[in-house]
Amino acid sequence: MTKRNLALVILGIVFLVFPLVVRSDYYQHLLILAFIWVLIGSSWNLLAGYTGQVSFGHAMFFGVGAYTAGIFVTKLGISAWWGMMFGGIVAMLIGLFVGWVCFRLRGPYFALATLAGGEIFRLIATNWESLTEGMVGILIIQTFRSKLPYYYLALLLAFACVYVMHLIMKSKWGYYFVSIREDQDAAESLGINTTLYKNVSLLASSFFTGMAGAFYMNYMAFIDPEVVFSLHYISIMAILVGIVGGVGTIMGPAVGAFVMVGVQETFRSAFFGLAPKWISQGHAMAFGLLVVFAIMFLANGIVGDWSKIKRYVFRIKPSTI
Amino acid sequence: MSALLELKNLVKAFGGLKAVNNVTFHVEEGEIFGLIGPNGSGKTTIFNSINNYFPITSGDVLYKGKSIKGLKTHKVCHLGIGRTFQVVKPLARMTVLENVTASAFCRVNTIGQAQKEALEVLEFTNLTGEKDKLAKSLPIGGRKRLEIARALATKPEFLLLDETAAGLNPSELDEAIELVKKIRDNGITILIIEHIMKVIMTISDRIHAINFGQTIGAGTPEEVANNEAVIKAYLGEEYAQS
Amino acid sequence: MDVFIQTLVAGILIGGIYCLIGIGMSLIMGVMGIINLAHGQLMMVAMYITFVLSAYMHVDPYFSLIVAMPGLFLLGCFLQKYLLNPLMKKESILPENQVLMTVGMGMVLAEICRFIFTSDYKTVKTSYGGQAFFIGNISFNLPMCIAFIFAIVITVVLFWFLAKTDTGRSIRATAQDKEAATLMGVNSTRITIITFGLGSALVASAGSLLIPIFYLFPDIGGPFTLKAFVICILGGLGSTVGAIFGGLTLGIAESLGATYIGMGYKDMVGFLIFVIVLVFLPGGLVGLKRLIKS
Numbered sequence: 001m002t003k004r005n006l007a008l009v010i011l012g013i014v015f016l017v018f019p020l021v022v023r024s025d026y027y028q029h030l031l032i033l034a035f036i037w038v039l040i041g042s043s044w045n046l047l048a049g050y051t052g053q054v055s056f057g058h059a060m061f062f063g064v065g066a067y068t069a070g071i072f073v074t075k076l077g078i079s080a081w082w083g084m085m086f087g088g089i090v091a092m093l094i095g096l097f098v099g100w101v102c103f104r105l106r107g108p109y110f111a112l113a114t115l116a117g118g119e120i121f122r123l124i125a126t127n128w129e130s131l132t133e134g135m136v137g138i139l140i141i142q143t144f145r146s147k148l149p150y151y152y153l154a155l156l157l158a159f160a161c162v163y164v165m166h167l168i169m170k171s172k173w174g175y176y177f178v179s180i181r182e183d184q185d186a187a188e189s190l191g192i193n194t195t196l197y198k199n200v201s202l203l204a205s206s207f208f209t210g211m212a213g214a215f216y217m218n219y220m221a222f223i224d225p226e227v228v229f230s231l232h233y234i235s236i237m238a239i240l241v242g243i244v245g246g247v248g249t250i251m252g253p254a255v256g257a258f259v260m261v262g263v264q265e266t267f268r269s270a271f272f273g274l275a276p277k278w279i280s281q282g283h284a285m286a287f288g289l290l291v292v293f294a295i296m297f298l299a300n301g302i303v304g305d306w307s308k309i310k311r312y313v314f315r316i317k318p319s320t321i
Numbered sequence: 322m323s324a325l326l327e328l329k330n331l332v333k334a335f336g337g338l339k340a341v342n343n344v345t346f347h348v349e350e351g352e353i354f355g356l357i358g359p360n361g362s363g364k365t366t367i368f369n370s371i372n373n374y375f376p377i378t379s380g381d382v383l384y385k386g387k388s389i390k391g392l393k394t395h396k397v398c399h400l401g402i403g404r405t406f407q408v409v410k411p412l413a414r415m416t417v418l419e420n421v422t423a424s425a426f427c428r429v430n431t432i433g434q435a436q437k438e439a440l441e442v443l444e445f446t447n448l449t450g451e452k453d454k455l456a457k458s459l460p461i462g463g464r465k466r467l468e469i470a471r472a473l474a475t476k477p478e479f480l481l482l483d484e485t486a487a488g489l490n491p492s493e494l495d496e497a498i499e500l501v502k503k504i505r506d507n508g509i510t511i512l513i514i515e516h517i518m519k520v521i522m523t524i525s526d527r528i529h530a531i532n533f534g535q536t537i538g539a540g541t542p543e544e545v546a547n548n549e550a551v552i553k554a555y556l557g558e559e560y561a562q563s
Numbered sequence: 564m565d566v567f568i569q570t571l572v573a574g575i576l577i578g579g580i581y582c583l584i585g586i587g588m589s590l591i592m593g594v595m596g597i598i599n600l601a602h603g604q605l606m607m608v609a610m611y612i613t614f615v616l617s618a619y620m621h622v623d624p625y626f627s628l629i630v631a632m633p634g635l636f637l638l639g640c641f642l643q644k645y646l647l648n649p650l651m652k653k654e655s656i657l658p659e660n661q662v663l664m665t666v667g668m669g670m671v672l673a674e675i676c677r678f679i680f681t682s683d684y685k686t687v688k689t690s691y692g693g694q695a696f697f698i699g700n701i702s703f704n705l706p707m708c709i710a711f712i713f714a715i716v717i718t719v720v721l722f723w724f725l726a727k728t729d730t731g732r733s734i735r736a737t738a739q740d741k742e743a744a745t746l747m748g749v750n751s752t753r754i755t756i757i758t759f760g761l762g763s764a765l766v767a768s769a770g771s772l773l774i775p776i777f778y779l780f781p782d783i784g785g786p787f788t789l790k791a792f793v794i795c796i797l798g799g800l801g802s803t804v805g806a807i808f809g810g811l812t813l814g815i816a817e818s819l820g821a822t823y824i825g826m827g828y829k830d831m832v833g834f835l836i837f838v839i840v841l842v843f844l845p846g847g848l849v850g851l852k853r854l855i856k857s
Contacts (some may be wrong), residue, residue: 009517020774023567026441044448051734054658054659055657060646101838101841102841103828103844104460105841107658107659108596108597108658108662109598109796109800111598111662112598112792112796113661113841115600116789116792116834116837116838119789119834120831120834123830123831127831132528152775170432171432172426172430172431172432172435175422175423175426175432175435176426177410178414178415178419178423178424179423180414182411182412182414183410183411183412185374185406185410186410186411186471187412187414188373188394188395188472189394189395189398189404189406189472190395190398190423190424190472190475191375191395191398191399191424191426191427192395192423192426192427192469193393194395195394207826212461231785232666232670236663236666239663243663246793254471261810265473282674282678284670284676284677285670285671285675285678287670288667288668288669288670288671288673288674289667291663291664291665291666291667291670292646292664292667292668292671294647294649295663295664295667296649296650296664298652299389299660
């Protein structure tokens with residue numbers, strides 16, 4: 001077994017055992033959040049980091065997934081867990097529509113369009129009260145009292161997502177996605193149906209983010225438009241998770257998820273109670289400063305710069321992760 | 322020998338400007354067909370019209386007797402028409418091997434097969450030594466060969482080469498000429514745009530000359546070299562008289 | 564009928580000021596190729612400056628232009644020089660680095676203002692606030708008319724600047740082709756700094772002009788940024804003339820939406836236009852003009 005795989009196995013065991021050892025709800029919650037961000041970050045990374053379509057509106061898919069699960073309860077009277085299955089699917093359908101509208105745009109204009117998309121969905125969710133309960137949000141009854149089932153489900157989802165990303169990037173799709181990123185016109189001339197593959201990437205991306213949203217509904221038991229369609233705290237956060245961890249790598253978003261959740265929580269809790277109160281109130285400012293800092297100094301992310309050893313910063317190596 | 326590719330009264334206009342104005346020629350199977358003309362005469366636009374990079378304004382393009390007008394670019398590639406770009410477009414952050422493997426997926430489906438195909442093409446184009454280097458680290462000569470290698474990996478029957486010799490030093494130039502001949506000898510018909518007279522005159526079977534989007538001469542290399550209109554277009558009025 | 568004309572008038576008046584927001588972003592988009600997602604927050608800063616001058620020194624908001632515009636010009640230059648320009652040299656997979664940086668900048672600006680002024684709504688009242696004059700049955704809101712005139716003056720001066728001065732022409736050259744402009748001696752670094760400053764100054768002017776009719780709070784920036792790029796997309800990306808048409812169109816559309824559909828949906832109008840333009844008219848109004856010509 002390679003050193004790398006060994007490290008991953010050890011990490012896996014640590015995660016499996018964690019909630020049994022650390023029985024604090026608070027820390028379990030933090031890890032669950034981190035797992036959710038692994039899902040969102042990895043999906044965003046597939047579309048943006050690997051396929052080069054930088055979405056500024058991933059909140060669209062997250063929120064749609066969350067609301068699918070929520071509406072299953074409020075309108076259909078069935079358990080939100082069914083929403084888990086459908087959350088991803090509905091998000092994919094939204095993704096198809098978004099792709100149709102937005103893929104005709106390149107670069108910053110694509111980013112802009114997805115940003116607008118996220119905001120449009122937020123407005124729809126706020127105003128279409130008969131469907132979404134508007135600003136009031138959706139409140140459901142939590143299925144489990146203990147955090148353990150949620151923890152293990154989130155861990156499973158996160159692991160499955162990263163593994164699927166790994167498989168995708170090792171396949172023909174992986175080559176095609178990166179070719180589109182590097183030079184869409186050249187890719188097209190080489191026989192790659194760029195429209196098709198951009199949409200494939202988008203579908204996979206929106207599916208996992210949608211699932212994350214549906215899981216969030218089940219876990220937090222409360223959502224509202226401001227939270228799940230948030231531009232800064234979902235869409236931009238997804239981008240940061242990708243950037244800080246390492247865009248265009250498999251493990252990058254996973255690393256980024258833990259770092260970002262950790263840093264955010266550190267500020268929100270005023271360094272876990274060790275620092276003066278006003279630090280906590282400044283957590284939004286800290287987030288903004290973090291964006292500035294990350295873009296300026298960490299453009300390649302933690303995992304990205306890790307492979308400085310071989311002097312290749314972003315290569316896909318089909319034979320290894 | 323049958324016409325593999327045929328352009329019939331091809332017109333490509335950008336707004337009011339006709340970049341390609343009523344061009345007609347055909348390329349026979351197994352030929353190396355040269356396309357020459359001064360800068361901006363519309364040569365690359367013709368290529369862009371053939372693989373539908375830009376839609377044709379009027380006229381037709383026929384491949385193996387069937388119109389391919391309006392066919393999506395990636396489908397044109399699947400049909401068997403490969404293409405290189407004048408300003409090379411390497412997939413910069415992928416290695417040379419990855420560049421060509423990506424192209425090979427046009428014809429095969431698994432990574433194993435694609436890599437095998439890619440390695441063969443790299444051998445053919447003398448790039449095996451560079452296979453693990455990032456495409457962006459190659460000098461211009463390597464990039465041009467990579468451009469060709471990628472197109473070859475899609476297993477074309479017909480290859481559009483756009484100024485593959487520009488920017489090369491004399492020894493690289495000779496290698497490039499040899500490579501083009503080798504490609505033709507492997508059964509691929511070639512339509513080549515070239516500026517460098519040495520290259521195009523020595524390897525072309527037939528040549529078509531254009532200026533301002535219109536045909537000004539056609540025939541064998543000798544005929545075209547002595548064509549007054551062609552000389553005038555390249556060298557100016559005075560030289561045409563002599 | 565009167566209601567319709569009234570709505571049109573209101574729409575044109577506010578549209579004129581929206582133009583300033585749109586032109587600013589359009590310039591930045593044209594020269595740097597980035598979408599300035601901090602545009603609304605820059606306007607917010609100008610509005611707070613105007614508020615301070617009004618509340619503590621009783622300066623009329625329209626005169627605060629004299630302070631707000633140069634102030635934001637300097638702020639814009641500073642931001643471009645120290646936060647955005649350095650990114651141009653960095654190699655990264657994400658080409659949208661600069662756009663992301665503007666997001667960060669915007670957040671920090673908003674939070675700084677929240678820290679200083681709290682999230683409370685602030686207002687700026689003018690003595691002639693509610694006054695209006697009438698032409699026939701149509702009322703013309705006085706502050707808005709004055710603001711509209713200011714907007715026209717500023718726009719005219721700007722176009723004169725772009726057309727007649729060296730710096731202005733350098734800006735236009737850089738917007739058309741940065742490399743070519745650099746080869747011809749234009750210092751593109753300096754131009755990007757000046758352009759961002761100029762864009763900021765323009766949106767600052769819109770802020771000062773609009774503050775009498777809006778409640779001011781730290782989160783006011785977001786919706787205006789969105790309005791700015793709806794205007795840009797509507798007018799045709801990077802086109803300053805297009806931004807004028809875009810601004811007027813948005814103003815009129817919002818006004819019509821507010822009158823005939825309902826106040827709550829006013830913001831949706833902008834988005835609707837955005838989606839419609841994206842789907843059916845990618846070149847914006849300028850692209851439509853070209854289409855009609857050919």
